Each structure stands twice: as C-alpha cells, then as structure tokens.
Amino acid sequence: MKFAGLLVMPAGFFLSIAALVLFPASNAAARAAFVLCGLAVEALGLVVAVRGHMEAQGKNRA
Amino acid sequence: MTPDLATNPAPVLSEATFVLVLVLVLLLLAPLAIAGVALINTGLGRSRSAAQALLGNLAIVAVAMIVFALAGATLAGTLGGAGHRFHVAGKPWDWLGAGPFFLGGLGSAPAQAQLGLLFELLAVAMAAIIPWGSGADRLRLTAGCAVAAVLAAIAFPPLAHWVWAGGWLSQLGVNFSLGAGFLDPAGAATIHVLGGLSALAAVWITGPRKGKFPQGGFATAMPGHNAVYILFGCLLALAGWLAFNVAGAVLWMHAPLAALPVTAVNTLLAASGAVAATFAVTRIRFGKPDASLCANGWLAGLVASSATAALVSPLAALFIGIVAGIITPLLVEVLELAVSIDDPSGAITVHAAGGLWGLIAAGVFAPQAGQFVAQLVGIAALLGLMLPLVYLLFWLVNRIAPLRVEADGERIGMDLHELGGGAYPEFVIHRDDSYR
Numbered sequence: 001m002k003f004a005g006l007l008v009m010p011a012g013f014f015l016s017i018a019a020l021v022l023f024p025a026s027n028a029a030a031r032a033a034f035v036l037c038g039l040a041v042e043a044l045g046l047v048v049a050v051r052g053h054m055e056a057q058g059k060n061r062a
Numbered sequence: 063m064t065p066d067l068a069t070n071p072a073p074v075l076s077e078a079t080f081v082l083v084l085v086l087v088l089l090l091l092a093p094l095a096i097a098g099v100a101l102i103n104t105g106l107g108r109s110r111s112a113a114q115a116l117l118g119n120l121a122i123v124a125v126a127m128i129v130f131a132l133a134g135a136t137l138a139g140t141l142g143g144a145g146h147r148f149h150v151a152g153k154p155w156d157w158l159g160a161g162p163f164f165l166g167g168l169g170s171a172p173a174q175a176q177l178g179l180l181f182e183l184l185a186v187a188m189a190a191i192i193p194w195g196s197g198a199d200r201l202r203l204t205a206g207c208a209v210a211a212v213l214a215a216i217a218f219p220p221l222a223h224w225v226w227a228g229g230w231l232s233q234l235g236v237n238f239s240l241g242a243g244f245l246d247p248a249g250a251a252t253i254h255v256l257g258g259l260s261a262l263a264a265v266w267i268t269g270p271r272k273g274k275f276p277q278g279g280f281a282t283a284m285p286g287h288n289a290v291y292i293l294f295g296c297l298l299a300l301a302g303w304l305a306f307n308v309a310g311a312v313l314w315m316h317a318p319l320a321a322l323p324v325t326a327v328n329t330l331l332a333a334s335g336a337v338a339a340t341f342a343v344t345r346i347r348f349g350k351p352d353a354s355l356c357a358n359g360w361l362a363g364l365v366a367s368s369a370t371a372a373l374v375s376p377l378a379a380l381f382i383g384i385v386a387g388i389i390t391p392l393l394v395e396v397l398e399l400a401v402s403i404d405d406p407s408g409a410i411t412v413h414a415a416g417g418l419w420g421l422i423a424a425g426v427f428a429p430q431a432g433q434f435v436a437q438l439v440g441i442a443a444l445l446g447l448m449l450p451l452v453y454l455l456f457w458l459v460n461r462i463a464p465l466r467v468e469a470d471g472e473r474i475g476m477d478l479h480e481l482g483g484g485a486y487p488e489f490v491i492h493r494d495d496s497y498r
Contacts (some may be wrong), residue, residue, distance in 0.1 A: 006450045013446025026238035057402040
C-alpha cells in the first residue's frame, strides 16, 4: 500500500507539468487549476502511503 | 611605526567586489547552522546515544561534502554552465548539470561560481544531517553515512541544478511566464524540504524506537536528554541561518547590497514570531511552555525564512514565522499520536512542513504575477519526484546494509554498541522503563 501511494505521487507531478505545456500563459486560471489538481493527486498518494505505514505499524504493535 | 593613512589610503572596493567578500565571510559563518542542528539532534535523542549522535553528524557532514565534491557537483552544474536539456513544446527543459568532474578548473572559475560551490557544499551537508536526527537511537553510523552519500550523489545535485544553476524550475518565468521562476534563495526546498522528506523516508523504513508505540496504548513519551544542547543549538543555528539567507540572496537572487540588511531582519523576525507562537500554543495546550517544541518552532521559523527572507517585507516575514510556529507543535503531535511516526528531532515537521510553508508563502507574498503557480510546480517536483526517489534509494540501501541497529544495540544504547563507550561515562545509566 505504501508503494502504491508512492507510485501515484509522480503521476501528480507529471499532471502539474502537463498543465504548463497544455495551457498557454494567457489561460492562467485553467493552468493554475490543473497544477493544483496535480498537487491533489500527489496529496492522495501521500495519504495512501501514510495509511500503508499506519497499517504496518498497527500489525507490528499487535 | 604607525602607517601614514593619508599617503596610503585603503584600496577602494567596488560594490560588486565588496558583496562577494561579504558572501565569503558569511559562508564562513554558515557552518554554525549545521552545528546548531547537530546539537539539537543530539539533545533530542537519548543520553546513551549522545556520542554516537554527534559523531554521526560529523561523519555525515564529511561524507556528504566528499561525495558531492567528487560526483554531485558535476550533476549540479553552475549557473551559465553546461547542462543536459531536452525540448518539449518548443521549450528547453534543462534537467541536469554537466560540470567538470572532481571540481576540475575550480581555481580558475569566477569568484561567484566558487562561492556558489561553497554554498552548495554547506547546503548538502545540512540536508544530509536532517534524516540523522529523525533516525536517532536506532540508525547505524554506517547507515547514516550511506544515506548521506546517496543524498549527496543522486538526490541533491539535480534539485540544486533545477533551482540554482539555471535548471527548468528556475526558468519557469522565462519559458512559461510564471513570475520569476521557482524562487528558493536559501535552500528551503533544496536543503530543508529534501532533508525533511528524506527523514520521512528513513523513518518509514527503519520504524519506531522500541517501546515507542506499545500494544494497545498511547505513544510513550521519550523526551530529549539535554534541553541545554537543544536551546543553545537554536542560538547557534540563528547565526548560521543569517549567513545562509544573506549569502543565498546575493548568490542566487543577485540581491543588491541595500537589500541584504532587510533579508537579515526578516530572518530574525520569522524566527522570533515562530518561537513566540509556539510558546503561546504549548502554554495554552499543556499549561506550560514546552522547551523542545519551542526549539522546533524556532527552527521552523528559520526554515520558512530560507524561502522568504530575501523576498518579502518585514511584516510578512513576521506573519510567516507566526504561522510556522503555530503549525509546528500541532503537526508534531499529529504525526506522533495519529500517524504513528517516531521522529525524535521533529525534522519532518520542522524541515519538510516548515520548508513547504515557506515556499508557498514566497508565492503568496511575491509581487510578480504567476509566482504562486511557479512555487506550486516546485512543490509538485519535491513531493512527486523527490520523495519517491529518496524512498527508493533508502530502500535499496536498506536491502544492502540494514539501516536499523540490532535490538540489543538499541537496548544498551548506540554509544556502547557502536563506539564502546558512552558520552557521559561518569553518569549513572538508569534502567529503561520504556521496554515493556
């Protein structure tokens, strides 16, 4: 689960980079929104990785 | 015999020369930041691991600097130097430096390039000791050195190139009209967020100290062993941070002489605001101020100032520090109690979260349009590329040479296990009640 989360994070990065290439500077709002979406995907990956850590930690306690 | 000052006037220095001399002097003070963090790391660990902790800091600084000089500096490159680039959508993406091997030609390089390399050497040493504090009381000495070598050779150089040496992040303004490109004058991203994320990866791989999270109970409190080290480390770190922030403003932002005192004032205000806020939060929350959390708050303010001191007004710097100081004690508590992360030095909160907040604040308070998005793209690179990369690297290191010491070593203390003697040989060593 931790690895899955860490694999999702680069996907978010490439989404953010895609925003720069796909949207022109004149469309700043759409570009910013796309970059934020990329960061949201990264945050999702981080949450999954953290959940994976907590799960493993719980098993070690038991 | 007294010199005749009238006939032998002092040589007139141009402002540019004076600024370069000033940067050199400042960079000679910057190791105080490393010394401060090393003392804090040691004080926040246990007494039976204190000598190993401080020796580890020394060894890690040495390994990081040697590896960076031999291999990393080539990949980091220099501003205006050669680099590897590809083109997408008609824009160049400069992703890796191509400097000379083994610091070749350094002696004949311009003074600014030499000072830049000195800054990077100190920066990589600082980044490398951050995970050591989080792995306190369980990370082997050799593992700490291996982690430092990996950081200095593989993770730090590309990031330093992207941010400081004309890489794609610094060119976001030119290529995509995003403000002045990603701004990080004193290493909030390259030193602190990278170091903090490395600390997270190291802690995930090594796991918590034995007895930290017992079965069916709350986390065991394992307070630092020496509050004097911790708080004196904060004062030492302040001097080093002033040096890093002012030198970084000159080297990477080309700030004029007139802008440097404000940078120093902003550094002081951010740290002061942060420690005052943490003092108040811990006073309200626990009834008394907490010394180690106040130290963490102070450092978090300094870390946030690394991104912002050269860019914002004094009032904004104070606000940034206060926010860092409020976030720090709350996040330390959340990571320990809710997420089960055992981070003795609080490095994940102080360096990763404090650095990320500083980078965001730099975007919020910067006057240029598009700066906020440039900062977000930089943060996306740190979280989306650097965290998975350092986790993978540390995981591989752990497969080859385990990061964590054997259970017996943890029980008797890292000093006896790894060094054969304690830091305080005349002290009585008490039984460890945390083992249940």
